[in-house]
Amino acid sequence: xxxxxxxxxxxxxxxxxxxxxxxxxxxxxxxxxxxxxxxxxxxxxxxxxxxxxxxxxxxxxxxxxxxxxxxxxxxxxxxxxxxxxxxxxxxxxxxxxxxxxxxxxxxxxxxxxxxxxxxxxxxxxxxxxxxxxxxxxxxxxxxxxxxxxxxxxxxxxxxxxxxxxxxxxxxxxxxxxxxxxxxxxxxxxxxxxxxxxxxxxxxxxxxxxxxxxxxxxxxxxxxxxxxxxxxxxxxxxxxxxxxxxxxxxxxxxxxxxxxxxxxxxxxxxxxxxxxxxxxxxxxxxxxxxxxxxxxxxxxxxxxxxxxxxxxxxxxxxxxx
Amino acid sequence: xxxxxxxxxxxxxxxxxxxxxxxxxxxxxxxxxxxxxxxxxxxxxxxxxxxxxxxxxxxxxxxxxxxxxxxxxxxxxxxxxxxxxxxxxxxxxxxxxxxxxxxxxxxxxxxxxxxxxxxxxxxxxxxxxxxxxxxxxxxxxxxxxxxxxxxxxxxxxxxxxxxxxxxxxxxxxxxxxxxxxxxxxxxxxxxxxxxxxxxxxxxxxxxxxxxxxxxxxxxxxxxxxxxxxxxxxxxxxxxxxxxxxxxxxxxxxxxxxxxxxxxxxxxxxxxxxxxxxxxxxxxxxxxxxxxxxxxxxxxxxxxxxxxxxxxxxxxxxxxxxxxxxxxxxxxxxxxxxxxxxxxxxxxxxxxxxxxxxxxxxxxxxxxxxxxxxxxxxxxxxxxxxxxxxxxxxxxxxxxxxxxxxxxxxxxxxxxxxxxxxxxxxxxxx
Numbered sequence: 127x128x129x130x131x132x133x134x135x136x137x138x139x140x141x142x143x144x145x146x147x148x149x150x151x152x153x154x155x156x157x158x159x160x161x162x163x164x165x166x167x168x169x170x171x172x173x174x175x176x177x178x179x180x181x182x183x184x185x186x187x188x189x190x191x192x193x194x195x196x197x198x199x200x201x202x203x204x205x206x207x208x209x210x211x212x213x214x215x216x217x218x219x220x221x222x223x224x225x226x227x228x229x230x231x232x233x234x235x236x237x238x239x240x241x242x243x244x245x246x247x248x249x250x251x252x253x254x255x256x257x258x259x260x261x262x263x264x265x266x267x268x269x270x271x272x273x274x275x276x277x278x279x280x281x282x283x284x285x286x287x288x289x290x291x292x293x294x295x296x297x298x299x300x301x302x303x304x305x306x307x308x309x310x311x312x313x314x315x316x317x318x319x320x321x322x323x324x325x326x327x328x329x330x331x332x333x334x335x336x337x338x339x340x341x342x343x344x345x346x347x348x349x350x351x352x353x354x355x356x357x358x359x360x361x362x363x364x365x366x367x368x369x370x371x372x373x374x375x376x377x378x379x380x381x382x383x384x385x386x387x388x389x390x391x392x393x394x395x396x397x398x399x400x401x402x403x404x405x406x407x408x409x410x411x412x413x414x415x416x417x418x419x420x421x422x423x424x425x426x427x428x429x430x431x432x433x434x435x436x437x438x439x440x441x442x443x444x445x446x
Numbered sequence: 447x448x449x450x451x452x453x454x455x456x457x458x459x460x461x462x463x464x465x466x467x468x469x470x471x472x473x474x475x476x477x478x479x480x481x482x483x484x485x486x487x488x489x490x491x492x493x494x495x496x497x498x499x500x501x502x503x504x505x506x507x508x509x510x511x512x513x514x515x516x517x518x519x520x521x522x523x524x525x526x527x528x529x530x531x532x533x534x535x536x537x538x539x540x541x542x543x544x545x546x547x548x549x550x551x552x553x554x555x556x557x558x559x560x561x562x563x564x565x566x567x568x569x570x571x572x573x574x575x576x577x578x579x580x581x582x583x584x585x586x587x588x589x590x591x592x593x594x595x596x597x598x599x600x601x602x603x604x605x606x607x608x609x610x611x612x613x614x615x616x617x618x619x620x621x622x623x624x625x626x627x628x629x630x631x632x633x634x635x636x637x638x639x640x641x642x643x644x645x646x647x648x649x650x651x652x653x654x655x656x657x658x659x660x661x662x663x664x665x666x667x668x669x670x671x672x673x674x675x676x677x678x679x680x681x682x683x684x685x686x687x688x689x690x691x692x693x694x695x696x697x698x699x700x701x702x703x704x705x706x707x708x709x710x711x712x713x714x715x716x717x718x719x720x721x722x723x724x725x726x727x728x729x730x731x732x733x734x735x736x737x738x739x740x741x742x743x744x745x746x747x748x749x750x751x752x753x754x755x756x757x758x759x760x761x762x763x764x765x766x767x768x769x770x771x772x773x774x775x776x777x778x779x780x781x782x783x784x785x786x787x788x789x790x791x792x793x794x795x796x797x798x799x800x801x802x803x804x805x806x807x808x809x810x811x812x813x814x815x816x817x818x819x820x821x822x823x824x825x826x827x828x829x830x831x832x833x834x835x836x837x838x839x840x841x842x843x844x845x846x847x848x849x850x851x852x853x854x855x856x857x858x859x860x861x862x863x864x865x866x867x868x869x870x871x872x873x874x875x
Contacts, residue, residue, distance in 0.1 A: 333640050
């Protein structure tokens with residue numbers, strides 16, 4: 127499917143939806159990253175807008191509060207000249223008891239081209255994608271996947287280190303409840319990175335090693351030899367139960383500090399999907415330090431989401 | 447009406463019968479069984495190449511009436527039973543209201559007399575409202591005709607109350623059908639705990655929630671010298687515990703369901719809510735262990751756990767969908783494909799697990815073709831393949847993971863008390 131000639135990639139994108147990186151091939155992931163590179167250039171222009179999605183409508187359908195992801199999708203769609211509508215559960219008929227599929231069908235009836243959905247239930251985008259013909263882009267579902275976050279993480283990593291293949295990447299934090307983690311594991315392993323997950327035992331979910339990762343409970347072990355780390359947000363709003371160590375204890379054992387980074391590879395890339403709990407999963411010094419690419423991730427998110435919106439909208443539909 | 451069914455392969459487990467014979471039906475009874483019968487005045491059905499067996503007996507169905515007639519009724523549920531070859535089914539007590547007092551049971555009995563197309567027995571609740579707090583009056587329930595007690599859908603969490611229930615069941619000569627689940631361990635899970643749940647980001651139900659409760663209740667049944675029947679066995683550890691308990695002489699019987707021998711947790715990976723049931727689909731290792739349990743006799747019966755839910759209840763997020771699938775219409779086909787075709791059981795053994803054994807456990811005089819028995823019997827075309835599509839479903843609900851599967855083995859005729867209620871695949875009732 128891929129045909130590389132003078133760096134040109136020819137690829138027939140066929141998927142109407144982006145539900146997760148589990149469902150994509152290595153070539154498809156590479157093609158999204160490649161397409162994003164083109165859009166990255168657009169985001170640095172004085173006039174940051176192209177007509178690629180003029181006349182198309184993108185709806186952000188958010189069942190969970192989110193500012194950064196929704197804003198990033200909104201900017202991405204606007205820079206492609208799409209019309210954008212935002213719906214959150216607070217303001218929709220969902221509160222009146224409408225089901226997910228009914229909501230989807232009503233949106234479809236409004237001739238919306240792409241529904242960007244954020245939902246607290248894992249698999250909600252999968253269910254929606256089966257019910258409607260509009261493209262579905264998963265903006266994070268439960269503990270399942272957050273594919274555009276992982277894509278922007280990989281985009282950032284690739285732009286920093288030149289490649290993904292062969293890199294040692296450690297994902298640190300609440301592995302059990304993290305959709306960012308799952309999407310990163312699928313994407314990184316497909317592109318040839320060696321992935322380690324690191325957390326206290328109670329935050330390592332059953333069978334995760336079958337996703338092709340190494341497990342460690344020891345932060346120093348996870349940092350040793352790592353080319354990059356992706357530090358997950360500790361979801362303090364979640365009840366983690368009595369078995370979980372105190373915040374202070376967690377920071378002591380798993381917090382990323384300058385002292386710890388000194389023992390790592392000098393140019394180790396430090397990522398975080400945000401928002402950061404400073405002093406819990408990492409110190410401010412690290413978050414704002416030279417190894418941190420956290421704000422670049424935010425910037426790259428727009429280009430990656432432009433690529434995704436563009437590709438799903440132009441998908442060659444099999445027997446549509 | 448008198449019938450003579452000719453040239454069929456007649457299978458009757460209690461008589462250890464398996465041969466090409468003729469079966470005569472008159473006055474609602476099996477009037478004769480033998481070679482080359484030609485009684486006068488009988489309608490002849492040529493069943494060459496087909497199997498005649500006792501009508502199937504399902505010891506675990508949810509008919510939803512009274513209370514949830516939007517999901518199923520005695521009328522639609524028993525029509526589904528006919529399609530699946532079941533001439534006797536058992537209505538679980540988790541109706542609204544629950545079958546916990548004589549008056550409610552009388553109400554259901556009236557509905558059954560009015561609407562049922564096959565024999566329907568009633569299971570009474572163990573506790574009031576199935577809330578696990580206060581025992582129902584087993585004696586008065588039995589006087590109204592319940593054939594077993596169960597809080598199915600819920601487990602009796604309080605071990606002292608469970609022991610009391612078993613003692614009371616023993617004194618009333620009722621079998622207790624045990625929904626074995628420690629909900630504290632299930633901890634709001636929706637599929638089997640393990641890799642699939644992890645990658646899907648769903649909460650898992652560990653096997654411990656089932657087998658640790660099986661273990662507790664086997665111990666309590668032993669103490670009470672009561673008859674306990676373990677419902678819907680889904681995992682290897684439960685099979686092992688039941689096998690050991692049988693060897694130790696505990697009065698235990700067990701059932702599994704067609705989905706636990708044909709599907710695994712991997713079927714859930716598309717978030718199809720028709721793969722969501724309780725207990726959940728487990729792993730290939732569990733499927734193999736259950737099949738071995740069926741083969742060696744540890745598991746006595748195959749029951750459907752027919753659990754209808756409407757499309758609007760099931761067409762929601764995986765977390766929000768109710769547990770359960772329909773099963774009356776597909777049970778025999780799935781069992782034939784998984785157990786006969788894969789040489790786990792003989793036809794005689796399979797029919798026993800779907801008629802004679804469950805009838806025996808419940809104390810029903812069903813499941814045999816002996817001369818003089820009520821003529822509840824079915825004719826099965828064992829090689830007939832068919833597409834199981836939504837428009838063919840008789841049940842009011844369509845929640846099945848087997849939708850659009852190509853299935854094998856189809857019931858063509860059903861007789862209930864000598865009345866032909868299905869002929870060449872068409873329901874006459």
